[in-house]
Amino acid sequence: MTLSPRARRAALTLHVASSVGWLGAVIAFLGFAAVGLASDDEDTVRGAYLVMEPAARFVLVPLAFATVVTGVLQSLITVWGLLRHYWVLFKLLIAVVSTAILLIYLETFSSMAAVAADENAELAAVRNPSPLIHAALAIALLVTAIVLAVFKPRGLTAYGRRKRRER
């Protein structure tokens, strides 16, 4: 697919903005999770778990999908391709797997929010280390994807080698 240099730069800007935005949003979740575990104020603890559910649904999920879509677009409009280079393939896997886990985890966010909204639930039952662990792992994955994008380590897949020989 051929695009003008301006359109290519615009597409790259969208991809960088969405993927870095996704990482930033997950870092914010790490903050919510830490507050939920460490705060002494009951309203703050409950509020942390209550805000995670809509924030995930309306911020994390759109950014995750935007990252995948703009990333695939990048592979189509640049020389890198989607399955030709290992670094692109790993980035794709990281984005798709992270998005899938996020979608599954939405149910957990709802469950934690329901417990937080229940006035009869003890604060110890509201506190949950799960979001902290998941956010830390997600940050590790997304930072790995960014490092791959910046360094673009060499390595053609079998498909990439075949395509190169055909040229």
Add this chain to the structure above:
Amino acid sequence: MAKETEATPRWVKVFAVASVLVLVLVVVLVLVTGGHGPSRHGL
């Protein structure tokens, strides 16, 4: 772009092994802790 060779680069092998180890670790943790999902959260 650096010249590409036929051999699979070492970093790819390291990534693949690390990914498998992490996957195995997650599966073991899920099995040891008795499952995963919203049903066990907040309890």
